[in-house]
Amino acid sequence: MMVNLRFTEQPLSEWMSREGKESDIVISTRVRIARNLMHQPFPMLATNQQSEDVLNQLREVLNDERMTAYGKLYPILLNDIEDLDKRVLVEKHLISPNLAGESRSGAVFISEDESLSIMVNEEDHLRIQCLYPGFQIQDAWERATAIDDVFEDHVDYAFDAHRGFLTSCPTNVGTGLRASVMMHLPALVITQQINRILSAVTQVGLTVRGIYGEGSEAMGNLFQISNQITLGQSETEIIENLYGVVLQIIEHEKTAREKLLSDSRLHMVDRVMRSYGTLSYAAIMDSKEAAQRLSDVRLGVDLGLIDTLSPQVLNELNVLTQPGFLQKIYGENLSAGERDMYRAKLIREKVGK
């Protein structure tokens, strides 16, 4: 299928190559809205027939011309694609691990530039997700809620005046809104302020996760900050709260970067250039080291210590060096050792001179 080729062959989504605000610290912004249909059991308890009915109902909505205001949407049925392609879609954040692994009649509708992905029969019937480069939380929310309105014109949502939008997991009930911002915070990690800041973040109803969502580890100094509370706060409050906190973290990271440059410039240059050298010449590279070295080099680019690389290449490498993508390029049955070898090769080609 041609459609799948475009989404699983290219590591860098088109939306990621655009300019975003504060993009030296905020890599990307994501807004997700969870919705369910009235009179249908949630996907966990749905029969195969019911799941298919939900998919058909939601797929119909793609014909509404407002859905394509931002370009054509491509429906992909999870049953139709290979496991490796699912994995690649997860690595690009276009689908969740849950949709890739467990869903029945699971599907995703992806926009041409991959900035909009609509998941069907994940934990909830419908999950609308908007991805933006840099720090653009307001824009992402406005688009997601507009898409939500279009669906609402066509299907009856499970909604309760008291509890709001009803979701499968009690942690999403109410607004069904999860807004998250992926931040690159190397200076806060180096200066050992990160734990203090992250624990402060959790005090104000926000949560921190690794880059692949719930339960995943923070790699390469990338942290995903998102709202924890979905009930009892309006969408505007949730967005503004997250916005305010992220703005403060950006300021702290900037201050820490300046301080590192002024107090220990030589050490910073050494650290950044060592990683640049390793990426340029190493023959074996596991994913953890790759993430750490790429983080160092990204910091070097942001601080103006390296001017021969673009942040775009680093964004691309963050995705390319994931196991799924490596297998996509170099063949499916790679052992871990072979992956580390090909990962190093790929990085050398992209980063090396």
Added chain:
Amino acid sequence: MQCQECGKRPASLHFTKIVNGEKTEFHICEACAREKGEIIPGTTGGFSIHNLLSGLLDFNPGLKGQNTGTKPAENLRCEECGLTYSQFSKIGRFGCSSCYKYFNDRLDPLFKRVHGNTVHVGKIPKRVGGHIEVKRKLDDLRRELQYRILQEEFEEAASLRDQIRELEKNISAE
């Protein structure tokens, strides 16, 4: 502090259990904890939000020995999808939107703990929600009507009745 189990290794895990106000503490080492099968958060892997939630759900807020008129948890069941409350408390997920109705009596403490709130104040869907708004208004008016009748305030009752009829007419006209 030495491990209470083996008495050899230093205790690295300190548990405090509070069951119905009775506090028990014990201090053991990691090896003994593993042997005893105690769950060590963060070390056993797969410790997900749902595990955490089911911990909250099992919690029975001070109902010991009191007859509060609510059904015991084990008998609660969603008539729509068949999910029981005890299943819900294990998996931490609702089976369908009606679960919210059937488990309603038990949800406030849970939502309070997860969200700090129990009532939605955000977006209302235009179609489904519009209807809900009117229904909510109707319920309020009917309740007030009952009250006025009991108070023998018939003039107010008549005016309420007219308002209710008007709203009902609007709904059926849609």
